[in-house]
Amino acid sequence: MPDVLWTAPVATGPVDALVSVPGSKSLTARWMILSALAASPTLLRGALVSRDTRLMRDALERLGASLTVEDDALRVEPIPAATAEPLDPVEIHTGLAGTVMRFVPLLAALRNGDVRFTGDEAALARPMGPVIAALRGLGVEVTEHGEKDHLPLTVHGTGRLPGGRLTIDASASSQFISNLLLVGARCEEDLVIRHVGATLPSLPHIEMTIETLAESDVTVVHTPLEDGVHEWIVRRGPIELGEVVVEPDLSNAGPFLAAALVTGGTIAVADWPEATTQPGDAYRALLARMGAEVWREDDEVCMRGTGAIHGIDADLSAVGELTPTIAALAALADSPSRLRGIGHLRGHETDRLEALAAELTNIGARTVAHPDWLEIHPGPLHGEVFETYEDHRMATAAAIIGLRVPDLRVRNVETTQKTLPDFVGMWLAMLHTDVPAGGSW
Secondary structure (H helix, E strand, O other), X not given: OOOOXXXXXXXXXXXXXXXXOOEOHHHHHHHHHHHHHOXXXXXXXXXXXXXXXXXXXXXXXXXXXXXXXXXXXXXXXXXXXXXXXXXXOEEEEOOOOHHHHHHHHHHHOOOEEEEEEEOOHHHHHOOOHHHHHHHHHOOOEEEEOOOOOOOOEEEEEEOOOOOEEEEEOOOOOOHHHHHHHHHHHHOOOOEEEEEOOOOOOOHHHHHHHHHHHHOOOOOEEEEEOHHHOEEEEEOOOOOOOOEEXXXXXXXXXXXXXXXXXXXXXXXXXXXXXXXXXXXXXHHHHHHHHOOOEEEEEOOEEEEEOOOOOOOOEEEOHHHHHHHHHHHHHHHOOOOOEEEEOOHHHHHOOOOHHHHHHHHHHHOOOEEEEOOOEEEEEOOOOOOOEEOOOOOHHHHHHHHHHHOOOOOOEEEOHHHHHHOOOOHHHHHHHHHHOOOOOOOOO
């Protein structure tokens, strides 16, 4: 990615805009995986078009699925049944997409042949140990080519997953549970997954996976046990989807909602679901605590800034991906903030705790990264280069602060293409009523 600086625009007055955000990245990834495993073709409407979902499309096509665009929808022809003879080796590039690097290796085991996984340089530092352990626990041979428990690696698929009982530590990411849930129905017997780690972060993402499975005629039984142990049973059987409409990405709505607080304006987000498992739904309560007025009008969620931004003490363990947006507002607040339960963010696109601490401190908001939480002290902020570390949510956090702080230069704002392909266009449209361009497959 080119080393480009983008000066975040300062708001000249209160924003007043209706925003439509594209489909949820997390839901799009899950529906794409299930469509590739289904018994018949699926039509996905509203699927996100971004770097991450293009990488997922490429991965599924390399495994044998066929994905085509029909009437602005994505038609997915499932991966064919495993062949008797081994297929030629293929390589899948995961980029920085956690859903590709953590979800697809289990699918690769259902292909009779070798599948090598690699990714961007930063992806090679992200933990993959529980994925490798799960594969080996299911009898799949895995070769690691670099640092232990990291990419690159090769899955030596045999075309089958036996199922049975599996114990896993998913303390680092809920994706280590979701990947197993998504393929469980295709195992030869029911899959029983037990999590025994110290924590289970981002539980809403697991609930999201279970909900998509329920809508695909897959039965999952979740049993919370003692001492933080959880168990899931996935019943084997066919996966059927038909036609699916993907919800808008509520996490990506966060920066626009934050703009209402920063500018004292009003933002409405279209097509906000009445009920959802998306972590982004928590913005309504979190931003209200920080000073916003929040209400609903028909299918829109509306947020108005009151002229004040208050610090917050919040446990974000279940909704960690919202942390950069909340941290950006905390840097502009009238009192300190404590964002707790987010140690698992150290294994995301970058170590988000250290990255936020470094960049917020650098522009004047002293921020301390503790092992599992952030301590943010607002102060007089000043323009500076804001590093993104190839992390899309660092870039959007910088844009929020830049609404009030002149000369904030964001390095490689293009990293937002990971999940929001025209973030800059949408941001300018919010401020200047320009019409943003869309993405395409």
